[in-house]
Amino acid sequence: xxxxxxxxxxxHAGYGPAEVLFGVTLSLRRGEVAALMGRNxxxxxxxxxxxxxxxxxxAGRVRFLxxxxxxxxxxRIARLGLGxxxxxxxxxxxxxxxxxxxxxxxxxxxxxxxxTPERLFKIFPNLAEMRGRPAAxxxxxxxxxxxxxxxxxxxxxxxxxxxxxxxxxxxxVEQMTDAVIRMxxxxxxxxxxxxxxxxxxxxxxxxxxxERGEIxxxxxxxxxxxxxxxxxAYLTV
Numbered sequence: 001x002x003x004x005x006x007x008x009x010x011x012h013a014g015y016g017p018a019e020v021l022f023g024v025t026l027s028l029r030r031g032e033v034a035a036l037m038g039r040n041x042x043x044x045x046x047x048x049x050x051x052x053x054x055x056x057x058x059a060g061r062v063r064f065l066x067x068x069x070x071x072x073x074x075x076r077i078a079r080l081g082l083g084x085x086x087x088x089x090x091x092x093x094x095x096x097x098x099x100x101x102x103x104x105x106x107x108x109x110x111x112x113x114x115x116t117p118e119r120l121f122k123i124f125p126n127l128a129e130m131r132g133r134p135a136a137x138x139x140x141x142x143x144x145x146x147x148x149x150x151x152x153x154x155x156x157x158x159x160x161x162x163x164x165x166x167x168x169x170x171x172x173v174e175q176m177t178d179a180v181i182r183m184x185x186x187x188x189x190x191x192x193x194x195x196x197x198x199x200x201x202x203x204x205x206x207x208x209x210x211e212r213g214e215i216x217x218x219x220x221x222x223x224x225x226x227x228x229x230x231x232x233a234y235l236t237v
Contacts, residue, residue, distance in 0.1 A: 022214050036191060164180070165196050
């Protein structure tokens, strides 16, 4: 993990008396995309929530850019440069698309050009066409695009994406793919939880497979694609 910007070691977390994660260890390097894959209930979303501070870890370490963040509140973690896109698309439905983007605006760090609505509209042309529309009137896929765009307005160094392709129309999935590839090109590291092998293979450099709260596979995305034994054991329904 010497060159990792996000390091998770021996992470345990759960809800109430139920333990969900059992010693999860993973890392994310600058400018790479890593996919955390597994079936429903395997622990993918819980892992991201525990990293982001939405769920307090019971044991283990989480470091971001060399700083220990386990136990910090989510707003402080976000201010350090770690963005989070939840599965449930927490947008401001009473605000317009442009207003939602403006809410997420933060100063860029590290000399990178800041994300602006105009730059984001090139990645998400659907949002450009509805910039003045209330977010409540958007489809689920459009709201997902808006959530990602609003997160990028915070100019993060890394982003946690929770199930970005789930339940979306193919044309929206294509735009999601382009957005993740563009983030990587901009030097933003992405850790995404995902069930779709096709989507993960299109964007990810490395993969982790989680099952019952434990990491069962860690390696190159291409190697996972070629490993039928692992796919059948942990990814097929």
